[in-house]
Amino acid sequence: MTESMIELGWAPDEPTARGVAHAVSRAIRDGLLQPGTKLPSIRAVATRLQLSPTTISAAWSLLARSGAIHTDGRRGTRIADMGLGSTRYSQTLNRQSLFPLDLSTGVPDRDLLPDLGQVLKNLTSAVTPGSYLDPPVVPELIEVLRQDWPYDAETFAIVDGAMDALELATRALVRFGDRVIVEHPTFPLLLDLLEAAGAEIVGVPMDDQGMLPTDLEQALATSAAAVILQPRAQNPTGISLTSPRAEHLSRIIGAADVTVLEDDSAGYVAWTPAISLGQWLPERTLHVRSFSKSHGPDLRLAAMSGPATIINEIISRRQLGQGWTSRLLQRILLGLLTEKPAVEHIDHARHEYRRRREAVVTALATHGVQVRGTDGINIWIPVADESAAMVRLASQGIGVAPGAPFAVLPLQQGHIRVTIGAVSESVSELAELIAQAALAGSWAGGR
Numbered sequence: 077m078t079e080s081m082i083e084l085g086w087a088p089d090e091p092t093a094r095g096v097a098h099a100v101s102r103a104i105r106d107g108l109l110q111p112g113t114k115l116p117s118i119r120a121v122a123t124r125l126q127l128s129p130t131t132i133s134a135a136w137s138l139l140a141r142s143g144a145i146h147t148d149g150r151r152g153t154r155i156a157d158m159g160l161g162s163t164r165y166s167q168t169l170n171r172q173s174l175f176p177l178d179l180s181t182g183v184p185d186r187d188l189l190p191d192l193g194q195v196l197k198n199l200t201s202a203v204t205p206g207s208y209l210d211p212p213v214v215p216e217l218i219e220v221l222r223q224d225w226p227y228d229a230e231t232f233a234i235v236d237g238a239m240d241a242l243e244l245a246t247r248a249l250v251r252f253g254d255r256v257i258v259e260h261p262t263f264p265l266l267l268d269l270l271e272a273a274g275a276e277i278v279g280v281p282m283d284d285q286g287m288l289p290t291d292l293e294q295a296l297a298t299s300a301a302a303v304i305l306q307p308r309a310q311n312p313t314g315i316s317l318t319s320p321r322a323e324h325l326s327r328i329i330g331a332a333d334v335t336v337l338e339d340d341s342a343g344y345v346a347w348t349p350a351i352s353l354g355q356w357l358p359e360r361t362l363h364v365r366s367f368s369k370s371h372g373p374d375l376r377l378a379a380m381s382g383p384a385t386i387i388n389e390i391i392s393r394r395q396l397g398q399g400w401t402s403r404l405l406q407r408i409l410l411g412l413l414t415e416k417p418a419v420e421h422i423d424h425a426r427h428e429y430r431r432r433r434e435a436v437v438t439a440l441a442t443h444g445v446q447v448r449g450t451d452g453i454n455i456w457i458p459v460a461d462e463s464a465a466m467v468r469l470a471s472q473g474i475g476v477a478p479g480a481p482f483a484v485l486p487l488q489q490g491h492i493r494v495t496i497g498a499v500s501e502s503v504s505e506l507a508e509l510i511a512q513a514a515l516a517g518s519w520a521g522g523r
Contacts (some may be wrong), residue, residue, distance in 0.1 A: 175475035188497075190412055192372075213400075217379075227361070231355060232387070233381075237377065238364050241380045257274070258484060259286075259484075262484060302337050306339050306504060319351060340364060348450070430451075440507045456491055457510065457514055476494050
């Protein structure tokens with residue numbers, strides 16, 4: 077609470093911690109409190125507002141849990157930067173331990189991950205590599221992957237997770253100053269990665285079928301190094317490419333001499349059929365499938381396919397660093413993809429995630445909140461006021477991710493991303509709280 081804020085009538089509407097937190101949230105939204113602004117001490121604010129220091133302290137806790145403010149020891153408490161910046165990813169994931177119900181993380185439900193016990197028992201020393209000179213990829217794993225890969229890919233590599241694949245591909249494809257076209261909105265860590273590479277990021281909006289063709293064509297009127305997209309269960313929206321849209325996009329990209337980089341982050345827990353522009357542009361497509369959400373984040377495994385010229389360059393670059401992805405982990409993944417109990421477990425997880433998503437989306441609709449997308453463990457919820465929504469949910473012990481870090485273009489409306497993968501019960505109550513938060517602050521627009 078700065079002096080100017082109080083003098084301009086931004087005192088709380090109710091003498092409670094939540095009332096104070098909402099007042100600060102409104103001031104941030106209206107630009108009265110800018111990122112970096114230092115707040116007075118708790119005692120000074122309590123005296124000015126004639127409230128107890130305990131009330132102000134509780135309000136500060138709510139704001140900190142929502143990410144609206146941060147405290148830095150003797151430097152005091154300041155308004156956080158919740159807009160776009162070079163630390164988008166940290167803005168979405170640095171508060172998860174503070175909430176009784178944390179829906180901000182984008183991680184899978186650990187109870188739906190397969191048990192490694194039987195697969196580990198089946199491993200023998202005969203299949204455990206003992207040399208630096210063994211092939212970097214387990215051939216049997218590639219044979220299994222080819223069986224349901226979305227196109228006939230020329231070459232495969234196994235890497236240390238999807239972000240490792242994206243980083244390796246970025247190093248191979250993007251030079252400082254290159255234009256890279258991405259979906260709007262998209263995953264914050266991808267934007268951080270591209271900014272670190274010195275790329276000029278160009279956002280293309282989406283509808284319910286994927287990237288908008290006209291906007292993509294306009295973006296490609298100027299040369300670009302790559303087009304990066306998520307073909308199904310897009311994070312954060314849950315949108316999946318339709319086959320007609322994918323074919324349309326491939327014609328546009330094919331005429332522009334640009335490489336496509338696809339991130340299938342949902343992998344085996346997506347219920348939308350696998351799809352790739354590689355079906356039409358195999359010579360220009362790098363396709364990445366992650367196993368983190370389906371088989372476990374700590375496996376750190378992803379498969380990447382593409383033309384031999386690019387994949388071989390990536391493999392050569394890896395020789396200067398990690399060399400190869402653990403063949404022992406590859407063997408474990410092979411077992412998880414082929415042994416019946418693990419396969420059945422993943423099939424159950426896929427159906428359960430779908431049930432949970434549809435339950436939450438349906439419940440939200442009964443409260444007048446409509447969301448886009450049909451797949452994945454995240455939902456992208458429009459809100460009247462992003463900061464107010466997060467503060468309100470934080471006051472109820474619910475953590476969600478702010479929408480701003482996902483944005484490439486200016487957002488016409490605020491959003492929050494809610495991970496519903498772990499929501500298996502109390503759906504109606506949760507949907508009601510989220511719907512109330514989505515409307516929080518809307519009444520203040522005419523003040």
